[in-house]
Amino acid sequence: MAKAATRASDDTGSPPPPTHNRERPPEPQRHQASREELLEYYRQMLLIRRFEERAGQLYGLGLIGGFCHLYIGQEAVAVGLQSAMEPGKDSVITGYRDHGHMLAYGIDPKVIMAELTGRAAGISRGKGGSMHMFSVEHKFYGGHGIVGAQVSLGTGLAFQHKYSGDGGVCLAYFGDGAANQGQVYESFNMAELWKLPIIYVIENNQYAMGTSVNRASAEDQLYRRGESFRIPGLQVDGMDVLAVRGAATTALDWVRSGKGPILLELKTYRYRGHSMSDPAKYRSREEVQSVRDKSDPIEAVKRELAAAGVSEEELKKLDSDIKKIVTEAADFAEQSPEPEAAELYTDVLVETY
Amino acid sequence: MPIELKMPALSPTMEEGTLAKWLVKEGDSVTSGTILAEIETDKATMEFEAIDEGVVAKILVAEGADEVKVGTVIAILAAEGEDAVNVAGAAHEGASGGQAADIAASPAEEAQAQQATVSTRPKKGEAPASLQVEPEVPEGTEMVRQTVREALRDAMAEEMRSDDRVFVMGEEVAEYQGAYKVTQGLLEEFGDRRVIDTPITEYGFAGVGTGAAMGGLKPIIEFMTFNFAMQAIDHIINSAAKTNYMSGGQMRCPIVFRGPNGAAARVGAQHSQNYGPWYASVPGLIVIAPYSAADAKGLLKAAIRSEDPVVFLENELLYGQSFEVPKLDDYVLPIGKARVAREGKDVTLVSYSIGVGVALDAATKLAEDGIEAEVIDLRTLRPLDKETVLRSLAKTNRMVCVEEGWPVCSISAELMATAMEEGFDDLDAPVLRVTNEDVPLPYAANLEKMALIDIDRVVAAAKKVCYR
Numbered sequence: 001m002a003k004a005a006t007r008a009s010d011d012t013g014s015p016p017p018p019t020h021n022r023e024r025p026p027e028p029q030r031h032q033a034s035r036e037e038l039l040e041y042y043r044q045m046l047l048i049r050r051f052e053e054r055a056g057q058l059y060g061l062g063l064i065g066g067f068c069h070l071y072i073g074q075e076a077v078a079v080g081l082q083s084a085m086e087p088g089k090d091s092v093i094t095g096y097r098d099h100g101h102m103l104a105y106g107i108d109p110k111v112i113m114a115e116l117t118g119r120a121a122g123i124s125r126g127k128g129g130s131m132h133m134f135s136v137e138h139k140f141y142g143g144h145g146i147v148g149a150q151v152s153l154g155t156g157l158a159f160q161h162k163y164s165g166d167g168g169v170c171l172a173y174f175g176d177g178a179a180n181q182g183q184v185y186e187s188f189n190m191a192e193l194w195k196l197p198i199i200y201v202i203e204n205n206q207y208a209m210g211t212s213v214n215r216a217s218a219e220d221q222l223y224r225r226g227e228s229f230r231i232p233g234l235q236v237d238g239m240d241v242l243a244v245r246g247a248a249t250t251a252l253d254w255v256r257s258g259k260g261p262i263l264l265e266l267k268t269y270r271y272r273g274h275s276m277s278d279p280a281k282y283r284s285r286e287e288v289q290s291v292r293d294k295s296d297p298i299e300a301v302k303r304e305l306a307a308a309g310v311s312e313e314e315l316k317k318l319d320s321d322i323k324k325i326v327t328e329a330a331d332f333a334e335q336s337p338e339p340e341a342a343e344l345y346t347d348v349l350v351e352t353y
Numbered sequence: 354m355p356i357e358l359k360m361p362a363l364s365p366t367m368e369e370g371t372l373a374k375w376l377v378k379e380g381d382s383v384t385s386g387t388i389l390a391e392i393e394t395d396k397a398t399m400e401f402e403a404i405d406e407g408v409v410a411k412i413l414v415a416e417g418a419d420e421v422k423v424g425t426v427i428a429i430l431a432a433e434g435e436d437a438v439n440v441a442g443a444a445h446e447g448a449s450g451g452q453a454a455d456i457a458a459s460p461a462e463e464a465q466a467q468q469a470t471v472s473t474r475p476k477k478g479e480a481p482a483s484l485q486v487e488p489e490v491p492e493g494t495e496m497v498r499q500t501v502r503e504a505l506r507d508a509m510a511e512e513m514r515s516d517d518r519v520f521v522m523g524e525e526v527a528e529y530q531g532a533y534k535v536t537q538g539l540l541e542e543f544g545d546r547r548v549i550d551t552p553i554t555e556y557g558f559a560g561v562g563t564g565a566a567m568g569g570l571k572p573i574i575e576f577m578t579f580n581f582a583m584q585a586i587d588h589i590i591n592s593a594a595k596t597n598y599m600s601g602g603q604m605r606c607p608i609v610f611r612g613p614n615g616a617a618a619r620v621g622a623q624h625s626q627n628y629g630p631w632y633a634s635v636p637g638l639i640v641i642a643p644y645s646a647a648d649a650k651g652l653l654k655a656a657i658r659s660e661d662p663v664v665f666l667e668n669e670l671l672y673g674q675s676f677e678v679p680k681l682d683d684y685v686l687p688i689g690k691a692r693v694a695r696e697g698k699d700v701t702l703v704s705y706s707i708g709v710g711v712a713l714d715a716a717t718k719l720a721e722d723g724i725e726a727e728v729i730d731l732r733t734l735r736p737l738d739k740e741t742v743l744r745s746l747a748k749t750n751r752m753v754c755v756e757e758g759w760p761v762c763s764i765s766a767e768l769m770a771t772a773m774e775e776g777f778d779d780l781d782a783p784v785l786r787v788t789n790e791d792v793p794l795p796y797a798a799n800l801e802k803m804a805l806i807d808i809d810r811v812v813a814a815a816k817k818v819c820y821r
Contacts, residue, residue, distance in 0.1 A: 091568065093564070122601070123601070123603075124599055124600050124601040124603070125601030125602070126601070127598060127599060127600075127601050128599040128600060128601065132599040132600070133600075134596075134599075134600040134603055134604045135603070136600075136603055136604050141564070141567050141568070141604065142596075142600075142604070143599075144592070145591070146587055146591050146592070149560060149587065149588065149591065149592055151560075152556065152557050152558075152559070152560020152561055152563070152564060152588065153560050153561075153563055153564035153567065153588075153592060154564060155557070155560065155561045155564060156560060156561040156562060156563055156564020156565040156566070156567070156568065157564045157565070157567065157568045158564075159561055159564070159565045159568075159570075160564070160565045160568030160569060160570050161568070163520070163546065163565070163570060164569070164570070182556065183554075183556045183557050183560055186552070186554035186556055186557025186558070186560075187557050187560065187561065189552055189554065189557070190551065190552065190554070190557060190558065190561060193552070346602065347597050347598050347600075347601060347602035348597070348598055348636050348637055349597070349637065349639070349661045350597055350602075350605055350607075350659075350660035350661050351659060351660055351661055353639070353687070353688045353689035353733075353736050
């Protein structure tokens with residue numbers, strides 16, 4: 001093999017051009033946030049954290065059933081990226097760990113929580129549950145339960161943006177586990193061939209359920225996974241909301257200028273188990289605690305806010321406002337009625353035949 | 354010995370073709386590899402090469418002759434040292450089978466006569482005479498003969514003209530003009546924005562289509578055959594079929610997945626399977642499997658317009674068959690309505706897709722024995738038009754299901770359960786089913802024939818339920 005390779009390069013006289021000769025996006029710059037922006041990121045991340053903590057509680061009380069995947073620890077990813085998007089113009093799609101992405105797109109916490117408890121007032125009328133939530137109005141397209149399916153679907157949403165010429169970009173999230181699914185690469189190929197406006201986002205939280213990235217991925221530098229398709233990749237600190245926001249700007253500039261897809265790998269961490277029923281025996285408590293202590297995305301922003309002169313009181317006020325929103329959402333979700341029995345048969349099909 | 358050059362079969366399903374062009378003339382010397390003619394099959398124009406050396410002694414089928422049956426002698430090659438003229442004369446007597454008798458005596462008129470004979474003989478690809486035309490077509494409507502293939506293409510083209518959201522995506526749909534030529538001409542008319550060749554990635558492009566539908570477009574996703582759609586079945590079922598329900602009616606997925614389904618001809622187990630029962634078991638999907646060209650057109654148009662995801666199952670063996678299609682500006686049929694393809698009073702034969710042709714032929718044969726069979730073409734498999742089936746059962750009191758597919762968990766099984774649950778009092782005999790054998794489809798010609806439904810088995814089952 002080695003011999004053949006040597007001869008091949010002798011024949012051509014020069015080695016193949018290195019990939020970095022292709023045009024690449026510039027290195028993203030950490031976002032210079034205004035005080036207001038920073039406060040807004042903090043508010044959104046805290047809302048997600050408190051919302052998820054409450055969802056965990058409600059699960060424990062038996063009010064939420066089935067699978068429930070919490071976003072705690074990963075808040076900076078959805079907030080940093082989606083703060084750069086235009087709801088109603090740009091589309092977002094993700095897998096089953098979807099509560100945070102919905103909250104970051106400004107969807108009412110009440111209807112999300114009511115969906116978690118399976119109530120008629122839920123965003124999917126109680127028929128979707130934690131993993132299957134959508135808001136066409138916000139161009140949030142789910143909420144998909146099959147690992148990796150959202151990558152092809154998101155590529156289809158990007159196809160629609162291009163076909164309709166609406167100027168929108170699709171943001172398609174998937175995890176480090178989904179990054180090994182075949183359809184991801186089928187989609188990469190088509191997206192680059194057709195220069196579709198899509199940002200692929202690998203939320204690398206280090207564990208695909210219980211399997212660490214190193215145990216599942218031959219190429220564990222996941223931002224390189226697009227190289228065979230000529231999709232440039234950037235690795236981003238997903239625990240730093242400003243770094244994430246900066247990468248979003250770079251990615252959007254690339255995609256909106258018609259250069260086709262881009263891949264972002266966001267290095268992040270989930271504090272909770274894969275789902276509520278995961279005891280997370282595959283990692284140590286110390287590992288989790290260490291990330292919480294050193295890299296918590298919310299604490300980091302809190303420090304930035306203090307440096308920017310935001311008072312402790314202002315933050316406390318914000319904190320209590322968020323607690324109130326979450327409590328209201330939880331109360332609403334507990335108190336609203338379950339769907340009518342007749343709902344069992346509605347919306348199977350749109351039309352009557 | 355002179356060599357007979359016969360009309361070649363250039364595809365697994367080709368039964369006849371058009372001799373588009375002769376590239377040699379009588380008296381020409383040819384060697385192995387010389388291109389003799391261009392032959393148009395139902396799918397493509399192919400070159401027909403010489404295998405032997407010799408001189409073209411006689412051309413028996415003229416350029417332009419269509420519907421030339423596979424195996425027809427189209428030319429005679431004189432081998433080296435043979436007298437081309439004598440060979441040509443002698444060959445007439447030897448020309449194979451029934452065709453020989455049709456050849457006119459005068460050598461001058463020969464080719465022409467052959468052509469005439471070929472195009473006027475009863476066509477294998479013709480729909481059985483007993484097939485009745487849609488009652489829902491206004492009286493006096495002009496009918497045109499069209500193949501199923503043309504009808505499908507027209508349906509897509511018409512819908513694409515009227516709605517910019519409609520586009521076609523799949524393998525070889527654009528520049529190649531369709532692996533089975535169903536999308537022929539669409540690229541030319543609509544351009545590469547709306548007629549899109551994909552890489553060979555069924556899972557990926559089924560997902561792309563589904564996502565585009567969620568985003569508000571109306572994709573037509575062509576699978577080269579439904580066998581390959583197994584790679585994509587996750588998106589058809591998990592992504593497309595369940596979306597509207599899971600979103601509480603908020604997010605729709607108006608998409609058509611279409612392509613040939615069922616057994617083709619001699620392509621073996623992996624390329625021969627009927628997915629009708631698979632998809633028909635899924636709530637949230639519409640499943641259509643037409644038989645005639647008119648139904649193919651009217652139902653594909655309805656499928657494209659539907660706000661629901663549709664699995665549209667075509668059949669490769671039907672693509673080239675011709676039927677009467679109403680000449681109407683906008684011929685759209687209702688989804689979920691079966692059609693009485695032939696009226697009868699003694700026994701009901703229920704079928705769909707290619708099975709309808711078998712059932713109709715069986716009905717003709719049964720009529721010779723004094724049994725009047727009613728043939729129901731389901732057309733839509735989900736939602737199933739139980740009403741039409743039960744109404745027919747109430748009239749005939751006997752039923753046979755005919756299905757080109759496996760017996761277990763089949764549409765036939767569903768129909769039989771329906772007859773038990775909702776038509777029990779009307780039954781004078783147990784319902785029987787005639788299906789393919791419960792084995793992967795074998796390749797060997799004799800075994801394949803044994804595995805597939807045929808007229809005789811339908812006739813036998815019908816007689817059995819009639820106690821005859």
